Amino acid sequence: MFRIDLNSDMGESFGAYKMGADEEIIRFVTSTNIACGYHAGDPMVMDKTVKMAKEKGVGIGAHPGYPDLMGFGRRKMVLFLQEVKNIIKYQIGALNAFVQSEGLKLQHVAPHGALGNLCQYDREVSRAICEAVYEVDPGLMIFYCAGAVLGEEAEKIGLRTASEIFADRAYMEDLSLVPRKQPGSMITDEELAIRRCVRMVKEGKVTAITGKDIDIKGDTLCVHGDGPKALLFVQKIREEFVREGIEIKNISE
Numbered sequence: 001m002f003r004i005d006l007n008s009d010m011g012e013s014f015g016a017y018k019m020g021a022d023e024e025i026i027r028f029v030t031s032t033n034i035a036c037g038y039h040a041g042d043p044m045v046m047d048k049t050v051k052m053a054k055e056k057g058v059g060i061g062a063h064p065g066y067p068d069l070m071g072f073g074r075r076k077m078v079l080f081l082q083e084v085k086n087i088i089k090y091q092i093g094a095l096n097a098f099v100q101s102e103g104l105k106l107q108h109v110a111p112h113g114a115l116g117n118l119c120q121y122d123r124e125v126s127r128a129i130c131e132a133v134y135e136v137d138p139g140l141m142i143f144y145c146a147g148a149v150l151g152e153e154a155e156k157i158g159l160r161t162a163s164e165i166f167a168d169r170a171y172m173e174d175l176s177l178v179p180r181k182q183p184g185s186m187i188t189d190e191e192l193a194i195r196r197c198v199r200m201v202k203e204g205k206v207t208a209i210t211g212k213d214i215d216i217k218g219d220t221l222c223v224h225g226d227g228p229k230a231l232l233f234v235q236k237i238r239e240e241f242v243r244e245g246i247e248i249k250n251i252s253e
Contacts, residue, residue, distance in 0.1 A: 004201050004241070005162065005220035005251035007031035007143070008234065009063055009112070011049035012040035012072075021231045026052050028234040030250040031059040031220060033110045033143070036091030039065030039073025043098075050098040059250045060099055061143060064091035065112035073113035074180065081128040084115075088132035096136075107252055109133050110143035110164065111150070119150035120176045126150040130157045141251065146216050147175030162251050165200050165218035167193050167233055173208045175216060184209055190232055194240045197221060201246055220251050 010026065011034040012019045019040065026032065034049050035041030041049075053060050065073030067087060079087070092109060099106045111119055111129060119126045130153045133140050141160040144150035154161045168187045170178040178185040187193040200206050206216045223233045241248055 002201050002244075002246040003249055004218060004246060005030050005059075006223070006234065006237065006248050007033060007059075007061070007110075007164070007220050008223050008230065009033045009035070011035045011045050011063075013045045014040055014042050014069065022049060022052065024231050025223070025234055026056050026058055028238055029058060029223075030248060031061060031107065033061045033063035033108075033112070033222075034095055035112070036062055036064050036095045038067045038087065038091055039069065039071075039112055043094075046095055046098050050095070050102055050104070054102050054104055059107040059252055060095075060104060061108035061110050061141075062092045062095045062106060063110050063112045064088050065115050068114075073115065076114050076118075081124060084125055084128040085132040085135075088129050089136055092133070092136050092140075106137070106140060108141035108143050108162065116145060116150075117177065120145060120148040120174075123149050123153060126153040127157075130154045130159060134159055143220060145175070145177065146218060162219040163217045164220050164222055165197075165206075165216060167197050167221055167223045167237060168229075169224075170209045171206055171214065171216070173210055173212055173214055175214065178209050182209075188229065190229055190236055193233060194236055197237055198240060198244050198246070201241075202244065 006029045008029045010022045010032045066077045142154040143162050143164045146163045151161045200218050
């Protein structure tokens with residue numbers, strides 16, 4: 001039996017600015033990565049998103065990023081390691097206040113954007129993030145991009161991990177994501193995206209942007225909530241996974 005957790009980035013609206021179709025998408029996923037106010041989100045949005053997740057029985061994860069609202073956390077920043085630790089603790093704490101007030105428990109931490117991309121190969125930053133998570137709550141899980149050293153550093157420190165694969169992003173041969181500025185970085189054809197998802201789950205393979213087949217391990221599958229076809233993707237993925245005998249279940253179950 002094949003099994004996968006299905007997650008989406010949510011809570012990325014800010015003030016009067018709305019992003020994503022959270023209310024619709026949350027009906028189809030089993031975990032959510034909620035922005036914590038640094039790259040997106042605000043207290044009102046966090047509160048609303050946590051309450052939606054509670055209503056739907058969806059696992060809640062913190063989605064901490066660089067302090068970069070204008071750049072949506074997708075721009076590179078150079079921070080001291082202690083700064084990295086503290087911005088992670090700060091954002092986990094912010095979201096966890098809303099989680100605990102609803103009588104819930106935070107499930108995981110998934111670094112966002114440029115910070116998450118850095119965790120593909122930077123062991124020092126990855127270790128700083130893992131130390132921050134462990135010091136806040138050693139029971140939290142780390143979602144790491146497939147192939148990223150973040151997963152190895154998390155396991156070294158004793159954290160549980162889940163390898164994250166992406167429905168709508170193209171891969172380089174080293175399993176890093178194709179930079180968004182590069183043509184072909186986003187998979188916009190839903191049929192192609194779904195075929196890739198099925199293959200990643202059932203065969204542990206994906207075709208890199210170069211055309212080479214590479215090995216990939218997936219415990220949780222992400223659909224970016226801000227994508228123009230995000231809702232269509234999660235609906236069709238669910239339908240196809242049922243046909244393919246792939247069970248969609250929360251990562252903690």
